[in-house]
Amino acid sequence: MSIVISAEGLEKSFGRTRVLDRVDLEVPAGSIFGFLGPNGSGKTTTIRALLGLIFLDAGRAQVLGATVPRLASVRARVGALVEGPGYVPYLSARDNLARLLAARGVASGARQRLIEAALERVGLGAVADRRVARFSLGMRQRLGIAQAIMTDAELLVLDEPTNGLDPAGMREVRRLLAALRDEGRTVFLSTHLLAEAELLCSHVAFMSQGRVVRQGPVSELREIDEPTWRLRGRPLERLLALPGATASADGVAVQVVAPRSAMPALIASAVERGIELEEVTPVLPSLEDLFLAEVGEGFDVR
């Protein structure tokens, strides 16, 4: 599998504060890669560095094979949304996009089609002629996504793309990003919303205090040695008497923490006790569980 973003040992300090502390990243082609961490953990700084917007103190990074920060040769293949994209407030959404395309050297004849397609995809078709000054935060965010996708980039780097969106807007953005992935693009996005990432990402990296503490395919990270199993059946009292069983939160099943290899014996023992089993399922850890297990703390700003 080819790697579209790789980073090794990225370091960055602002004054005396070390914001990036040996950040390593490997983003496979075709993934939706969630760069996850609490506010202030260094996600935006990493993204800005990867896009060549700020200089690193140390480390090496490549984006689509080009060495950061010399990205001129691949710039057209990368679509980016970094915090607070700058718009001209008195221009319409359509005219703002036209300006950006002109600045990127896209011929005027080709602009119209790209703009209409991008505005439709992010659900701004109906307000394309409204001044951006009158846009809500969520509408601005959609416009930011539109400018990132309008030139058919194969790699999208999106800093908090669902920031400011309501739940319906978030769902639309999720669908859009999944569709872009299905077209063969790679999406690298930062977010502090773990539940969002859970619904969308194939791969994640956990960022904490300027370091990537863990990364990989979500399916692999969730594959833990001793999952919690949910057992449901009748009678419940006998299920509760199984070794290690505790009542589940919803009160209609029991939970047992056990390795996969212990399950055949546990199921046999349940059957021996005359329990009619209806459900035995592993409850895989959520990204929040994994983050907590890794960092030993929640998402507090530091």
Ligand SMILES: Nc1ncnc2c1ncn2[C@@H]1O[C@H](COP(=O)(O)OP(=O)(O)OP(=O)(O)O)[C@@H](O)[C@H]1O
């Ligand atoms: N230009 C700067 N000068 C000084 N400090 C900065 C600068 N940019 C970022 N920082 C600091 O670096 C740390 C990491 O910030 P960064 O924006 O990278 O975090 P983040 O994970 O993207 O957080 P958020 O989700 O809040 O955007 C913060 O403590 C921030 O205050």
